[in-house]
Amino acid sequence: MGFSRAISEISKRVGREKVLVEPEDTYAYSLDASTEFKQAPGAVVRISSEEDVRIVLEIADRERVPIVPRGSGTSLTGAPVPTSPESIVLDMTPMNRVEVNVDDGYVMAEAGATVLEVDKACREYGFFFPPDPASSRIATIGGALAENAGGLRGAKFGVMKNWVLAMEVYLAGGRKLRIGEPVYKWRWGPDLLSLFIGSEGTLGVITKAWLKIYPLPEKVVRVMGTFDRLEDAGRAISQIRRRGYVPMMLELLDRETIEIVNEVLGYDVELAEAMVVADVDGPREAVWRMAREVEQVMKESGGRTRASDDPEEMQQLYLARQGAYAAVTRAYPGVLLEDITVPLSKLMTALRELEKLRKEYGLRMPVFGHAGDGNLHPTICFDPRNEEQLRKAREMFVKIGRLAIELGGAISGEHGIGLAKKELFLEEIKAVRGEGYLEVVRRIKELLDPNGIMNPGKLWF
Numbered sequence: 001m002g003f004s005r006a007i008s009e010i011s012k013r014v015g016r017e018k019v020l021v022e023p024e025d026t027y028a029y030s031l032d033a034s035t036e037f038k039q040a041p042g043a044v045v046r047i048s049s050e051e052d053v054r055i056v057l058e059i060a061d062r063e064r065v066p067i068v069p070r071g072s073g074t075s076l077t078g079a080p081v082p083t084s085p086e087s088i089v090l091d092m093t094p095m096n097r098v099e100v101n102v103d104d105g106y107v108m109a110e111a112g113a114t115v116l117e118v119d120k121a122c123r124e125y126g127f128f129f130p131p132d133p134a135s136s137r138i139a140t141i142g143g144a145l146a147e148n149a150g151g152l153r154g155a156k157f158g159v160m161k162n163w164v165l166a167m168e169v170y171l172a173g174g175r176k177l178r179i180g181e182p183v184y185k186w187r188w189g190p191d192l193l194s195l196f197i198g199s200e201g202t203l204g205v206i207t208k209a210w211l212k213i214y215p216l217p218e219k220v221v222r223v224m225g226t227f228d229r230l231e232d233a234g235r236a237i238s239q240i241r242r243r244g245y246v247p248m249m250l251e252l253l254d255r256e257t258i259e260i261v262n263e264v265l266g267y268d269v270e271l272a273e274a275m276v277v278a279d280v281d282g283p284r285e286a287v288w289r290m291a292r293e294v295e296q297v298m299k300e301s302g303g304r305t306r307a308s309d310d311p312e313e314m315q316q317l318y319l320a321r322q323g324a325y326a327a328v329t330r331a332y333p334g335v336l337l338e339d340i341t342v343p344l345s346k347l348m349t350a351l352r353e354l355e356k357l358r359k360e361y362g363l364r365m366p367v368f369g370h371a372g373d374g375n376l377h378p379t380i381c382f383d384p385r386n387e388e389q390l391r392k393a394r395e396m397f398v399k400i401g402r403l404a405i406e407l408g409g410a411i412s413g414e415h416g417i418g419l420a421k422k423e424l425f426l427e428e429i430k431a432v433r434g435e436g437y438l439e440v441v442r443r444i445k446e447l448l449d450p451n452g453i454m455n456p457g458k459l460w461f
Contacts, residue, residue, distance in 0.1 A: 002063035003086040007043050009059050014052045020044040029089045030081065033135070036336070037078035037419050041068065041089040047112075048094040050170070050207050051212075057205065058174035060088060066456050067172070069201040071112065071143030074135035076337055077199045077418025079147065083457035090205060092142050100125055106165055106182050106210050111142025115149075118211070127213040130157035133414070134325065142206045148198035150414030155250045155372025157214070159414060161197045164292040166210040169196055171203075182210035195444065200416055201455040205450050217281035218250065221291035222314040226272035230254060230355075233274035234348035236301035237371045240278065241344065245294055249279035250372030251321050253255030254351070256358075257328075257366035261320045263325040269320045271448065273391035276303070276371065277321055324368045325379070332364075334384035336397045340404035341375045353403050354378050361392045375413035398424065403429050417459050426460060 011019045020026055021043045036109045045056055059199035060067050066087040066274045070080040082089065096112040102125045115136035120131040132151035133139050139149065145167070150159040157163075166180030175312065179192045196203055227233040233252060240250065253275040261267055269275075276298065280291040288309075295305045308314050329335050342350045351367065354376075358365045369376035380396050382389040401411040401424040411417075429438060445452075445461055452461070 003065050004064040006059050006065045006088070010043075010045060010056055013055050013059075014045065018046045018048065018052065019149070022047070022329045026089075029073070029091070032075040032078060032080050033075045034076045034078055034337075034420065037081045039082045039085065041082045041087045042085055046091045046094050050095075050176070051088065053170045053205055053207055054174040054176065056088065056090060057170055057172055060345055060453055061173040061451055064451055065453060067205070067453050068455050069142065069146065069205045071140030071146075072114070072138040073136075074133075074139045074143065075147060075418060076339070076415045077412075077420040079416055079418035079455075079458055080143070081419065083419075092205075092207075095207065096140075100127075100213070101182075102127065102213075104182065105184065105213060106183070107213050108208065109141045109184075109211050111140060111205075111207050111209075113141050115139050115141060115144055123216065125215055128216050129163070129211060130214050131163060141209055141211075145197050145206050145209060146199065146201050147416040148414070150370070150373075150375065152249045152251065152370065154370050154375065154414070156246050156248045161194060163212045164193055164197060164209055165212060167193060167196065167206055168208040169204040169206050172451060174452050177204065180210070184212070196403050198416070200418060202458055202461050203445065203454060207456075217248070217287075218284040219287045219309060220279050220281045220314075221287055221307055221309045222317050223278045223280060223291055223295050223298065223305060223307045223366060224317040225276045225295075225298035225301075225305045227274045227276070227301070227303045228268050228272060229302065230274045230351055231348060232302035233276050234351065235301055236276055236298045237347065238344070239297045239301060240294055241372070243293070243297060244304065245280070245290065247278040247372060248281045249277065250370070251277045252367075252369060252371035252376075253277075253320055253324065254367045256364060257324050257368045258320050260331055260364070260366055261323045261327045264331045265323045267319055267323065272304075275317045275320060277318060300407075305322070321368065324366065324376075328358050328366060328379050328381060330385070332381040334390070334393065336380040336381040336382075336393050337396065337415070338380070338400045339375070339412045339415040340378070340379040340400060340409060341373070342404055342407045342409035344374050346407040346409065347374055347376075348370065350376060350403065350407055350409075354400070356404075357396055357399060359398050363389065363392055363396065364456055370413070373413070374409065402427065404428075419458065422458075422460055
């Protein structure tokens with residue numbers, strides 16, 4: 001009865017045209033980009049204002065109806081997938097206003113604006129927004145903040161949390177919380193921004209954010225190195241960092257990734273045991289000098305190199321990395337994309353252990369990722385209709401997470417926990433003796449969401 005009452009009242013107060021309840025309308029909200037988890041919500045409310053958010057949260061909290069905030073559904077962990085058929089999904093995509101303030105050095109973006117829209121708006125003024133998840137064309141600001149998304153430029157610019165000045169958040173019951181200020185320095189006591197960033201909608205609904213912007217580099221040179229041994233690629237990555245260079249992008253691809261890209265997309269990328277792609281940015285008069293030095297490091301490590309600042313040639317050098325995930329998902333009906341991060345000094349150890357797992361289980365597992373910050377994406381390929389392959393894939397997924405923990409790393413660098421990594425996350429917390437952390441966050445959850453309506457079943461809630 002509570003769910004029916006809630007939907008009836010919400011429809012009256014926000015407008016029936018914003019409330020979707022028919023199965024053919026709610027089906028698209030039943031899964032995310034992982035496709036592993038599936039549960040249609042009982043209703044979807046297409047949010048067009050903060051008042052809509054306030055009304056829905058007020059009614060849902062009173063009637064004890066689960067709320068699932070959602071952007072474009074590009075999550076790879078099941079984070080925006082309901083766990084109950086009597087849930088309400090908040091589709092935040094209609095709230096997509098973007099305003100750039102160059103003089104004060106920030107961009108204001110509503111939760112439904114895409115990361116790419118924000119970046120494009122900044123570029124009109126000679127600036128850009130550095131975080132760039134692979135799905136930036138459709139990934140929303142609200143979702144990227146809720147997941148603390150990263151991306152290709154993370155080696156130099158970090159993740160979403162590094163670029164937030166202020167946010168507006170609505171809590172269960174409809175209470176509005178403003179955190180931070182749109183200035184570059186402010187001091188308010190405990191940093192509540194970090195509390196909500198990465199919380200996957202379990203504490204509140206992010207509606208708006210003020211984000212730092214960065215001047216566009218004068219010039220970018222792309223350097224690619226191909227290697228006959230994976231160890232040589234690893235040495236090149238290590239030496240680039242050791243010699244004081246921090247490329248805007250520093251990516252790694254293994255042989256299996258290149259093979260699948262060529263097979264599926266019809267490319268003719270040079271086949272090698274490993275490929276490293278680096279973007280070096282800087283002042284026009286200095287960037288080629290830095291690029292040549294990065295190129296020299298790759299050569300000293302046994303690599304064959306190419307470098308260019310021509311846009312068309314740069315795109316050619318990037319083809320294999322750009323097409324990696326798309327090629328894998330086209331080639332196989334089942335894909336489990338991992339997201340581990342390891343200490344930079346353990347990168348080669350991780351790659352060797354991943355190779356052992358690949359041989360042990362006999363499944364294809366291309367490995368690519370953001371080598372500059374130790375974030376790897378082993379991608380397990382299988383046929384979900386084959387029970388043996390499905391079992392192996394799930395075992396590998398768990399073992400890869402445990403490998404990251406053993407090496408002193410993390411089970412997720414940018415994709416989050418959601419439904420996919422709840423048990424692994426608890427293992428990571430236990431390994432670092434962080435039980436006290438769980439207790440503190442549980443109490444925070446009880447304080448902010450006493451009736452437990454905010455995205456229940458995610459993380460460890």
